[in-house]
Amino acid sequence: MDKEKTRQAIDKVFADMAGAMAAGMALVGTRTGLFRAMAGKGPLSVDQVVGATRLQHRYVEEWLKGMAAAGYLEYSPARQTYQLAEEMAYFVASDGSDHFVGGMWEMVPPLLRVAPRVAEAFADGGGVPFQDFGPDCVNALDLINRGQYEQRFTDYWLKALPEVVERLLAGGRVLDYGCGSGRVAIAIKKAFPSAEVHGYDVDAQSMARAREAAKAAAVRVAFASEKPRGEFDLVTMCDCIHDLAAPLQTLREVHALLKPGGTLFIVEPKAADRLEDNRNPVAAMFYGFSLFHCMTQSLARGGPGLGTCMGPAKTGQLVREAGFGDLRPLEIKSMTNLFYAAKKT
């Protein structure tokens, strides 16, 4: 054995375990409000953080040490203080914004909870169905995407399709297929009040959340778990196609739901077609999301388990086979998403 490679191997194991534990500690940091309490405050002693949060001293002390060791907080040995830098606060203490990352940490407990069942599925086949992940998974999915959907979907992403925007300003019918907690449909209704907006999802928990969210936003969106009817000018499918149990059949149904000239707008996780181009932290995280969620819940329903890293080539193949002329990649900047549009001719 090569001595240097052996050292690198064990370093890698500890770094990944440290990452897993840091994700758990960070989850505590957002849930307890510790990050928010430290944001913009400069260097703080343990007592000052305890005073600002009214949390238990010993827990706070250990959390501060752990987060400092993990590189989330700056620690001054001379002054015995901890500081949440502005740049880190931008991501971890920005709940509700399009750059908040706390939703990813919320995904860890529901995904790792099913790890034993996923391990069994390696031998037995099948998988863990979507509804078995429970409400905390639906909440985490919502938290991961909500900020972007509310702040970027209509103001930035949809602007890549000016003809669609023009159509919706005059009215039109929109469907968000696999709408989850409903944020996309609600954002569209807010931006285009004359449009008739529908949201469809097979998951009852998500539908209940979507209806509540529409009520809170005081907008009229028709959320339903029954298959949509009629024809639409725009169908959106966000973070959904790779999860489907019958992707080709579903895309054919979506094609049939569009008016001639209507548009399918797709958001999918940012992953390349080839594994050699996916050796980066975002894709590595997506493979985990895939194994413990996206792939397994599709396989559980007898689906193909396309997985989170389905990639552009497979997306294009499915969309073309479903009857669309072609799939156009859209030039929209994002660290985690890819965007496409397809027209029904």
Ligand SMILES: C[S@@+](CC[C@H](N)C(=O)[O-])C[C@H]1O[C@@H](n2cnc3c(N)ncnc32)[C@H](O)[C@@H]1O
């Ligand atoms: C990863 S979640 C994304 C939810 C939402 N679009 C978002 O971006 O937050 C995928 C969603 O697709 C839904 N879904 C899966 N198969 C479906 C189907 N055949 N018809 C409708 N919805 C489906 C799931 O219930 C789930 O809410």
